[in-house]
Amino acid sequence: MINIYSATRFIQELLKIATSSNATDIHFFPDHTAVLIFFRINGERKYHFKIHHNQYRIVLNHFKFSSGMDIGETQKPQDAALQITFKTTNFNLRLSTLPVKQMESLAIRILPQLHAKALEDLILFRYQVQQLKRIITRKAGVILLTGPTGSGKTTLLYALLEHLLIEQAYQTITLEDPIEKEMLNFLQVQINEKGGMTYHTGLKAALRHDPDLLMVGEIRDQETAEFVFHAAYTGHLVFSTLHAKNAAGTIHRLIEMGIKHIDLCQNLIAVAALQLIPVFYCQQKKRRAAILEILSENNLTAYINSLNESQLIHQTFNELKRKAFAYGYTESATV
Structure with missing residues (x-):
């Protein structure tokens, strides 16, 4: 079970798995029973695993608070950017929330802070x-x-x-x-x-x-x-x-x-x-x-x-x- 103290660790582990898989995006997809997590790898959307609604709310609120979004706003879309450092590597994250029937969906674009490629x-x-x-x-x-x-x-x-x-x-x-x-x-x-x-x-x-x-x-x-x-x-x-x-x-x-x-x-x-x-x-x-x-x-x-x-x-x-x-x-x- 994810709590407010372990949300940071969960996010770091998720980013570690996503980046090691060369994922460019992470999608949190709420359905009736759980929240499915997908990675976009080489342009294809692939299922990773799922978490409970309560766990997802903690992770979502952590992202919203850290990026300066309004945690209390759940009926309107929000966009924000967030920088995370993980094992000496910086990542810029582009966050987008979207109100859906069950709860808010979250999409994250991962932008590794590396030198421009040749x-x-x-x-x-x-x-x-x-x-x-x-x-x-x-x-x-x-x-x-x-x-x-x-x-x-x-x-x-x-x-x-x-x-x-x-x-x-x-x-x-x-x-x-x-x-x-x-x-x-x-x-x-x-x-x-x-x-x-x-x-x-x-x-x-x-x-x-x-x-x-x-x-x-x-x-x-x-x-x-x-x-x-x-x-x-x-x-x-x-x-x-x-x-x-x-x-x-x-x-x-x-x-x-x-x-x-x-x-x-x-x-x-x-x-x-x-x-x-x-x-x-x-x-x-x-x-x-x-x-x-x-x-x-x-x-x-x-x-x-x-x-x-x-x-x-x-x-x-x-x-x-x-x-x-x-x-x-x-x-x-x-x-």
Whole structure:
């Protein structure tokens, strides 16, 4: 039985098991008789074990109290961030509660505080690594990474910025909600919408701080999108992310947000849409690596002008999956 004194130990043990399994998320799923605990590993949700409702309430309240959530609020969703140190390793946890019929559900995203990975460790095809390295040598403009939640957009952003900082001592400012990894070479700004530090407010302040590179964690609305493109006009290189199904869909999202055709043509350097696929490495062990739909230079300008996907000349996700299968990286061409 978990009590208030052993909740910390239970949480540490749960994190130990989750991280040793390379889990990216922990889900607490209440049903009528117990609370089921699932891990998301390599994109797949896997059952771990279950605990009693009373045990779960103690664990949930411990998380809510430690992260600054309102323990008494059980009828509205809440979000928070929490840092935990376990055996000299720091973890940033993103917490989300959701009221359901039985009680509140809890989802935890695990963000290990490790150095940014090399681009070669994140991207499956080496020629796409080289393509990205060429793209990010530009001095001004907007580079967007797109894809669904959990596709590795922010992880790849950190790796790109780290690669640039190895080459030159750029003044780099990031605006994030939350800050997923603490990086020594970046000036990292925590976005706090409730406290008045919005992406728009943070961008205005960051531009007065003489940056060479700006990283905006996510373009969420028209105001932020317009300011990102304005920053590119003033001679800054801006990296950001956006939720979109594929590279072509990113252009449609930006147009829906009110970004003008001329701004896209003059300032958008590249769009790289990500998908993570399971691949073999090191004696048939599995991990996930990114494949990229990339629009840049001539093919990007041509698509902005025509918005006709049938005329696009670029490798699609389906083509990249077939190539990964042909090279023996994957078990199937339709992963």
